Structure formats: C-alpha cells, structure tokens
Ligand code: AMP
C-alpha cells in the first residue's frame with residue numbers, strides 16, 4: 001500500500017466561511033499534488049443537528065460545488081457524499097464497540113453542542129463516525145483546522161486498539177494543521193473561533209459573500225481601542241486575527257505585513273485586509289457561479305462509485321478480522 005493517502009471531510013451545514021477555507025480547504029487543494037486525496041461532504045454528521053430535508057439536500061450540493069470551485073480536481077481526487085458510501089456507517093458501528101464512554105464524554109465539541117441543547121446519541125457518537133470515515137480508507141494523513149485535533153486523537157486511539165485486538169489493519173493517521181490560520185477567529189469576538197453556527201452573520205465571512213459585503217464585514221470587525229498594527233495575540237487578538245487572515249490570503253509573511261502596515265490607522269489597515277480577501281476569493285467566486293448543479297451531481301455519482309469499490313474491499317478485511325462472516 002502507498003503511504004500517501006489522505007482523507008478529510010466537511011459538514012453540509014450553513015455556508016462555508018473563511019475559517020473553513022483558510023484552515024482546511026485551500027490546503028486540501030494544494031495537497032492533491034502530493035497525496036492520493038479523498039474528500040467527503042459528511043451529510044450523516046450534519047444530521048446530528050436538526051435541519052430540514054430540503055435544506056440538507058441543498059446544502060449538500062452547495063458544499064460539494066464550493067469544494068470543486070476552490071479547486072478540488074475530480075480527475076485527481078475523490079469527492080463524494082458520505083451517505084452514498086454505506087461502509088462508513090457499518091465501520092462506525094464496529095468502532096463504537098471499542099470506544100470508551102468516558103473518552104467520548106470529554107470531547108469539547110460534544111460538550112459545547114450538547115450544552116446548547118439537542119443532545120442525541122448521534123452527537124455523542126459523532127467522533128466514532130469521523131474515525132470510521134478516516135479508517136475505512138486506511139489513510140495516512142488528515143488535514144483539518146485546530147478544532148478537530150481531539151477527534152483525531154480518538155481516531156488514532158481506536159486504530160491502535162483495533163490493531164492490538166484484531167491485527168494490523170489500520171495505519172495510524174497523522175493530523176496536519178496549517179501553520180497560519182488553523183484557528184481563524186470570529187470578527188465580532190476575536191477570542192472565539194469563526195463558526196457556521198454563530199447567530200451573527202457579521203462574525204464570519206462566507207466565501208460566497210460579495211466583495212461589498214466582505215468589505216463591510218471587515219470594516220465592522222472588532223479590534224482594540226489602541227493604535228498601531230502589531231502581531232500580539234494577547235493584547236491585540238482582533239488585529240492579529242486580521243493579520244493571520246491577510247497572510248493566509250496573500251501568501252505574504254506576517255513580519256512583512258506588519259512592516260508595511262505598522263503606522264496605518266485601523267480603517268486603512270482593514271481596507272488592505274479586505275483587498276487581500278476579495279482578491280484571494282475572486283477565482284473561487286467566478287468558478288462557483290459558472291458551475292451547474294448537474295455537473296456537481298455527476299462528479300458526486302462517479303466518485304461515490306469509486307469510493308464504494310475501495311471502501312467495500314477495506315470493509316471485507318475488517319469484517320474478516322473481527323469474525324463477522
Ligand atoms: P466544519 O465546518 O465544522 O465541517 O469544518 C470543516 C473544516 O474547517 C474542518 O477541518 C475544521 O477544522 C475547519 N475549520 C472550521 N472552523 C475553522 C476556523 N474558525 N478556523 C480554522 N479552521 C476551521
């Protein structure tokens with residue numbers, strides 16, 4: 001087996017925002033060169049938070065379209081919808097029998113989401129399904145934002161536990177997070193991460209936002225009352241977040257940006273940030289608006305066929321190892 005397989009996933013809920021783009025998607029695009037990449041729109045995960053059937057169907061297509069428009073290349077990589085490949089759910093059941101309740105109840109995302117109400121077994125078991133997504137394809141690396149580190153630790157633990165009990169079936173996958181932008185913060189509260197579930201739409205930039213809206217949202221971003229553009233995540237978390245965003249979108253180093261913008265008023269600095277974001281997202285915006293839903297559906301269908309072939313072969317070995325006949 002080659003040592004360069006990669007898997008990652010994104011939920012079809014809400015719009016894809018700049019945190020998703022910088023923390024995950026743009027790295028998914030560049031990593032296609034080096035890895036045999038498998039990307040997935042994880043609709044079964046999205047069911048753990050209530051949304052209507054029409055809304056989920058629409059979000060699934062929209063999310064897949066966005067992945068194609070950012071540059072996931074369906075001739076090179078797989079890009080499919082999780083529920084089209086039933087082996088994910090079957091492996092999740094098997095792995096669930098190895099997962100400890102204590103470990104699952106310490107998951108930060110579970111605690112945050114269940115505190116907001118809507119506790120359900122699916123939400124509790126969510127990280128086990130995530131482990132199955134990754135392990136079914138026996139991949140070596142998983143590129144994600146910072147918030148997924150804990151889920152990935154559980155994945156490694158389950159892989160090791162399975163291998164110890166049933167034989168060396170799974171590679172133990174490594175987490176890859178970007179150096180800049182692994183945790184893009186909210187524009188309204190720079191101590192909280194930018195999130196799809198924040199009720200305030202001004203807290204995030206959606207990658208489908210118009211240039212005007214992007215500029216407005218960045219102008220209204222919370223900064224501090226001081227002056228001077230410096231990188232200091234303690235004293236200037238808002239400015240530092242905007243510097244991270246600019247560095248990620250322009251490909252320039254933070255030091256270089258600070259040297260250029262140090263003496264700017266915050267208003268002028270924010271305009272420069274907005275320019276970098278608008279320019280950086282322009283190729284995405286035009287690709288997205290030109291793409292038809294039918295094209296997206298075709299790609300999903302042919303990718304799912306190939307993913308089923310690989311997942312079914314993998315699951316046969318797993319079933320054999322645990323004694324399912
Ligand atoms: P989700 O929207 O929760 O399905 O996340 C999809 C991907 O985006 C995952 O790899 C997350 O770690 C990443 N991500 C989500 N929010 C952020 C953020 N604020 N900063 C960086 N990465 C993020």
Ligand code: TRP
Pocket residue numbers: 007008009010011042045129130131133134142144148151
């Ligand atoms: N839990 C991830 C998130 O919310 C999405 C996800 C599901 C995922 N399965 C995965 C990410 C497998 C990486 C690998 O962002």
